[in-house]
Amino acid sequence: MFHKEGQKIIITTFFLVVAAVLAAQYYIDVEWVRMAVQIAALLVLIAILQFFRNPKRLVTPNFDEILAPVDGKVVVIEEVDEPEYFKEKRKQVSIFMSPTNVHVTRYPASGTVTYSKYHPGKYLVAWHPKSSTENERTTIILHTPKFGEIGYRQIAGAMARRIVNYAEEGEQVTQGEDAGFIKFGSRVDLLLPLDCDITVELNQKVVGARTCIASVRPLDD
Template sequence: MFHKEGQKIILLTFFLVTTTVLLAQFYIEIPWLRWALQITALVVLILILQFFRNPKRNPIKNFDEILAPVDGKVVVIEEVEETEYFHDRRKQVSIFMSPVNVHVTRYPASGKIKYSKYHPGKYLVAWHPKSSTDNERTTVVMRTPKFGDILYRQVAGAMARRIVNYAEEGENVQQGEDAGFIKFGSRVDLFLPLDCAITVRLNQKVIGAKTCIAAAIERKDHED
């Protein structure tokens, strides 16, 4: 199954690869050159297909857990000052996505979208400390039953040139649902309350809509 954001690119790539293979077969007489060109074209098609894959995930929804919004590796776990929306201290967990990871973004929790904003910006490498505030990015804030307001941020990397964000203010969303897509290398930052328990470690590989990132510590529920 492939993500809808990749449909046009997949069709165009398939057409170009098919054309290249056929032209090489009929017009290139040197065998090794013909095979090299055909194999290269097929490899490009395979890479495009694997990048836009969209494996079906059906998480068991749990208000007490924040699930990973994307597949990738945890590269940051620290307490920081969040300056765009909260303007206070938060626990930040950042997940780096390499080009071989699934690049679908999924809602980390169920709740109501309170804030959704796109920011144009630079294309620093995704692990750069300033990428979260300087790069092209989208910021989404959700009101959740157990964690109160949480923020996740899609951050473009050096290769990414388009972030797709489906979150709309006022919308009620469900944990694990498709929230967007980032094309070609990126990272997602989570900003969580200080009184939650982080359940992952640095360099741990996580799976979107499956791996628990944080668990709620017993607290008073928040209301809309």
Template sequence: MFHKEGQKLILISFFLVAIIVLAAHYYIDINWLKLLIQITALVFLIIILQFFRNPKRKVLKSFDEILAPVDGKVVVIEEVEEKEYFKGKRIQVSIFMSPINVHVTRYPASGAITYSKYHPGKFLVAWHPKASEENERTTIVIKTPKFGEILYRQIAGALAKRIVNYAKVGDSAHQGEDAGFIKFGSRVDLFLPLDSAISVKLNQKVIGAKTCIASLPIKDEER
């Protein structure tokens, strides 16, 4: 299954690859060169197909957990000052996506969307410390039943030139469902309440809509 954001590019790629393969077959007499061109064209098509893949995932929805919004690797877990919306301290968990990861953004929690804003900006490499504040990005806030408001931010990288965000203020977010797409490698930041029980570690690989990023804190009476 492929994401709708890639349908046009996939069709164009199929068309171009078919032309190249047929042209090489009929107009190039040097066998090794013909084969090289055809294989290169097919590899290009495979790369496009794998980039826009959108695997179906059965989501075990829970108000007690924040799930990974994307596939990738955890590159930041730290307490920071979130300046755009909360204007206060939050725990930031950042997930970096390489070009070979699934690039679908999924809602990390269920709730009401209270904030959604696009920011034009730079295209620093996604792991740059200032990427969260200076790169092209979208910021989305979900008001959840148990965690209160949480924020996630789609961030463009050096290669990612297009961020797609479906979240609109007033809409309902459903944990694990399609929330957007980032084209060609980037990262997503989560900003969570300080008392959230973080469930992941640095450099851990996570799966969107599957891996638990954080859960509710254990209260003293529950210990």
């Protein structure tokens, strides 16, 4: 299954690849050159299909857990001063997505969207420390039953040029549902309360709507 955000690119690429394969067949006489062009064209199509894949992941919502919003690798776990919305310290967990990862963004928790804002910006590499505040990005805040307000931020990387965000203020959303898409390399920051327990480690690979990122701290802690 492929994400709807890739539909036009997939169709356009398919016809271009078909044209390239046929053109090579009719106009290139040297067999190995013809084969190389045709194989290269098919590899481009496969890469596009792979990038826009959208595997179905059924989730039973769990109010005690924050799930990974995307596939990728944990590159940051730290306390930060969050200046845009919370204006206080938050635990930040950042997940970097390479071009080979699934790039669907999924809601990390069930709740109500209380804030959703797009910011134009730069295209620093996604692991750059300033990418969270200077790159093209969206900030989304969810009010959840157990964690209170949590945030996540879609951040465009050096290759990404379009962030798709479906979250609308006032909307009720469900953990694991499709929340958007970031095209061609990117990062997502989670902004969590200080009193939650982080359940992942640096450099750990996570799976969107599968891996638990944080849980509610037990009352006796």
